[in-house]
Amino acid sequence: ALNRAKSEPSEMAKFANKKGISSEDYFHEQDSDSAQARMVRDNRNEKFSGAGAISSSSYFGKEEPEDNFDDWAGMATVARSGLSKGAGMISEYIAKVRD
Structure with missing residues (x-):
């Protein structure tokens, strides 16, 4: 020591x-x-040297996938559909609980 x-x-x-x-x-x-x-x-x-934070991918030069904004519209549609389905399922559950 x-x-x-x-x-x-x-x-x-x-x-x-x-x-x-x-x-x-x-x-x-x-x-x-x-x-x-x-x-x-x-x-x-x-x-x-002047960065406040960096990712290891950036530091080691690994390519990160670029955002594909053409795909966002499709993702939004899928998300809306999923939320609607989930809302429907919750409504059905609440209706069953009330009865």
């Missing part, structure tokens, strides 16, 4: 100006990375 306490100030200094760190940042020895790997990581981190 004493050795860990001695190393903490250097760890604190290492991340003092970071907004957030990952476990990979903390535990991974970045000196062993290739220059290209460091450049990719630094560019990715810079891209999000």
Whole structure:
């Protein structure tokens, strides 16, 4: 425990100006990375430096499906139909309970 306490100030200094760190940042020895790997990581981190929140999909460059607004009209129709059916079922249930 004493050795860990001695190393903490250097760890604190290492991340003092970071907004957030990952476990990979903390535990991974970045000196062993290739220059290209460091450049990719630094560019990715810079891209999000001003962001208040990011998704892991955005951070790791995974494509998220785009909204297909042509489909929304169909979804609205299905939703209305489902709500109407549900309302009908509730009305029937209430009528049975009253009798």
